[in-house]
Amino acid sequence: MSYIGFIPARAGSERVKYKNTRPFAGYDGGLLELKLLQLSRVSRLSRIIVSSNDPAVLEYAATFSRERDHRVEPCERPNEYGTGATSMETFIKDYIAHLSKDGTMLWTHVTHPFVRADTYDRALDEYERARTTGCDSLVSVNRVQKFLWxxxxxxxYDNTLEKWPRSQDLEPLWDINHAIYIMPFDVMRTAGDRITPKSHFFEIGEDVAMDIDWEEQFLLVEEIARARIEQGRSLL
Structure with missing residues (x-):
């Protein structure tokens, strides 16, 4: 089975300036370098597409391809698909779904720095098992068992039966964390989306799914990354 890695990294982040390439936890190429190093360890990927309208991202991806992993392909994204005003629906239907005629996409983001190669490998294994039961795709999720009103x-939960049941007894809900999507390109073209009623939910821990959306999160997650490195824990 042909798997193609996909990293979207548009220019002009408003909440975290230069978040894709600014230095992060000792990686001079930032979150982009870390994510490319993680994906480079996933042997089942035949290609790793880096889609961006940011010259710095495209240049870094090209250098990484020449010097470290030829599977990396910088892909210049048309500006109409690279602004904050672009809807995700349009981005998926009109752009991402047509990046390849064949194969299966593994879509991930640089802003999930703790999703390592072993997690991607486990996701691919689980996707292949899920396909045998009729699932057509995989989406990473976090389990939510909290008291929601x-x-x-x-x-x-029903507080007429028990006002405060144990949290572990609550029926779980599933939070789509956007860390991993695995879907054949033809399924995406048909569905016009990155999730379908037949998607398999792949649960990962909150410590793995940490995402960076704000400057404060960048600084906090960077401190956590540095602490893990000091403890001898690989980020790759």
Whole structure:
């Protein structure tokens, strides 16, 4: 089976300036370098597409391809698909789904620095098992078992039966964390989306799924990354 890695990294982040390539936890190429190193350890990927309208990202990806892993392919993204105003639906249907005629995409983001190669390998293994049961794709999720309320009443438990059940007894909900999507390109073209009713949920821990959306998160996650490195824990 042909798997193609996909990293979207558009220019002009408003909340975290230069988040893709600014130095991060000892990696001079930042989150982009770290993610490319992680994906380079996933042997089942035949290609690793880096889609961006940021010259710095494209230049770094090209250098990485020449010097470290020829599977990396910088792909210049048309500006109409590279602004904050671009809807995700349009980005998926009109751009991503057509990056390859054949094969299966493994879509990930640089802003999940703790998703390592072994997690991607486990996701691919689980996807291949799930396909035998009729699933057509895989989406990474976090389990949510918290006391959630909506419209003045509990949302995910019945407090007329027990006011405070044990949290582990709550029926789990699933938070799509955007760390990993695995889907054949033809399924994406048909669905017009990166999730379908037949998607398999792949649970990962919150310590793995940490995401960077804000400057404060960048600084906090960087400190956690440095601490893990000092403890001898690989980020790769």
């Amino acid at each position: 909506k419209d003045g009443r509990p949302f995910n």
